Amino acid sequence: MYVPQHFQAPDSAAVHQLLTSGIPGELVTWDGQGMVATTVPLLFEASAGTQGRLIGHLARNNVQWRHTDDRVEALVIFRGPDAYVSPTAYASKHEHGRAVPTWNYITAHIYGTLVAHEDPTWTERAVRDLTDRHEADRVHPWSVDDAPAAYIAGQLRAIVGIEVVITRIEAKWKLSQNRSPADIAGVRDDLLSSGRGSENERRIAAEMGRISTLPE
Numbered sequence: 001m002y003v004p005q006h007f008q009a010p011d012s013a014a015v016h017q018l019l020t021s022g023i024p025g026e027l028v029t030w031d032g033q034g035m036v037a038t039t040v041p042l043l044f045e046a047s048a049g050t051q052g053r054l055i056g057h058l059a060r061n062n063v064q065w066r067h068t069d070d071r072v073e074a075l076v077i078f079r080g081p082d083a084y085v086s087p088t089a090y091a092s093k094h095e096h097g098r099a100v101p102t103w104n105y106i107t108a109h110i111y112g113t114l115v116a117h118e119d120p121t122w123t124e125r126a127v128r129d130l131t132d133r134h135e136a137d138r139v140h141p142w143s144v145d146d147a148p149a150a151y152i153a154g155q156l157r158a159i160v161g162i163e164v165v166i167t168r169i170e171a172k173w174k175l176s177q178n179r180s181p182a183d184i185a186g187v188r189d190d191l192l193s194s195g196r197g198s199e200n201e202r203r204i205a206a207e208m209g210r211i212s213t214l215p216e
Contacts, residue, residue: 001109001170006178009108009171010211018080018108018171019044022134025054025076027164029067029114036064042076042164043130051166054110055126057159065116065160074114074164080106081203089190091182104187104204108171110164117161124152126161175208184212 009015028037042054054076058065067074082105093099117123128144135141144152176184188208191201 001107001172003170003172004178007172007174009173014173015108015169015171016044016046018078018106019046019054019110021080023078023080025078025110027058027064027114027162028075028077029064030069030072031063031067036067038062038064040162041130041134043126043133049165051112051169053112053166054164055161056130057123057126057161060158060160065114065162068114068116070113073111073167076110076112076164078108078110080108081200081207082106083191083198083201083204085176085187086190089183089186090179091186092180104175104208106173106175106204106207108169110166111168111170112164112166115163115165117163119161120153120156123156123159123161127156127159173207173211175204175211177211181212184208 022041024039024041026037027040027042028035030036038058040056040058042056044052044054046052082103085102085104087093087099087101090099117126124144131142131144135143176187179187188205191205191208
């Protein structure tokens with residue numbers, strides 16, 4: 001991924017927060033002839049190995065779980081918030097007109113070795129851990145044990161556990177850091193302007209405030 005120095009992630013804690021935010025990843029692998037991609041929920045375990053690992057599962061009928069050649073890296077893309085930036089938001093546009101549209105966004109590309117786990121015990125553990133993560137903030141969280149054991153056993157036979165052993169992480173926080181403080185302030189104000197300000201735009205504006213000297 002192309003990451004100019006001014007668009008690098010602010011710190012490892014910011015990357016960790018993105019990977020543990022609960023958003024699904026885009027698993028991309030090579031099948032020998034072309035690229036294959038699947039959107040899949042993955043749990044980040046930072047303490048595993050030297051770089052951490054991602055765990056999840058795929059449908060057994062999805063042949064992507066077989067792309068486990070350790071000579072070819074797998075890629076998982078995690079996309080944070082993003083927002084269109086209009087040239088009209090820049091203070092400098094009104095001074096000299098030299099401005100063009102762009103896009104602000106946060107993303108992390110996770111590279112590693114894909115490992116498949118056909119052991120139902122391993123896969124069940126992954127399912128339980130993923131479920132506990134996503135049910136944790138509910139008033140009445142669902143548990144795997146809420147379903148009949150025979151039903152769960154059948155569901156487990158239909159999936160394969162996967163693990164991405166992370167070898168490197170590339171992260172990009174493109175948040176107008178290459179602009180002047182006046183331009184950054186203008187973009188934030190525009191993203192939060194009345195009648196607009198979608199959730200993504202509000203999140204981008206908040207991140208811009210977090211990494212700059214501007215008040216949030």
